[in-house]
Amino acid sequence: MEKNQNYAEVTVVIPTLNEEKNIEKLVKLLKKTYKGIQIIVVDDGSKDKTQEIAKKAGAKVISRTQKEIHGLCISVIEGIQAVNTKYVIVMDGDMQHPYEKIAEFVEKLEHCPVVIGTREQVLTEWPLHRRMMSKIAIALGQFRLFISGVSCKDIVSGFFGIEREVFKQIIEKKYKKYELKGYKVLFDTLKYLPRGTKVYQVKYDFGLRAAGVSKINYKHILYYFRSLFK
């Protein structure tokens, strides 16, 4: 799509948990920048005002407060299931993913069913042993994807675009294989892409969280390792 074009065929799905300090800015920027774009915030029972603020800013909000299973992965799946546009972009609600890149994502999605935001450089204060562990985990994941016939630099990116129908067809067949409480919905999806599906990569710089804190913890690392063997 060219600049000034309508984004009515695009929905941005944003999973959230306690993002009241970030979500208003993100929703407003998306609406202002991309005419006609739809936004679905999938909130997992935030204890702050994320849901009210997102709604007021103009997003459709799916509240998962009362659900039995909580998690980033299941939230993204439910968000995409509610989409009625041809394309979906998944991004975080804390401004770490540059919303400016969405124009490029959509342009590529028109020719390629999967577009992945790949991080060039991830700024982290992790100690050496944690960085090493992360490198090993990613190498194993890349090997797992190699078996499925997919090659991608950033297999655990939370910033990606996909044709809604491609995602829905995978979910119909492989829902039980997803780590629903995990963080890596993209990795789970790439494993089950039909062989030969074109994947395009868009480079981006992973920013710092605008406000609030990360919700990732050791449990999520465990879910990821388990997903390598599914």
Ligand SMILES: Nc1nc2c(ncn2[C@@H]2O[C@H](COP(=O)(O)OP(=O)(O)O)[C@@H](O)[C@H]2O)c(=O)[nH]1
């Ligand atoms: N719905 C939902 N969103 C979550 C959950 N955990 C994190 N998020 C959201 O997912 C995005 C990425 O989470 P974040 O904690 O920033 O992960 P990090 O960037 O890897 O440190 C943010 O928008 C969070 O609010 C969850 O369990 N459920």
Ligand SMILES: [Mg+2]
């Ligand atoms: Mg984050």
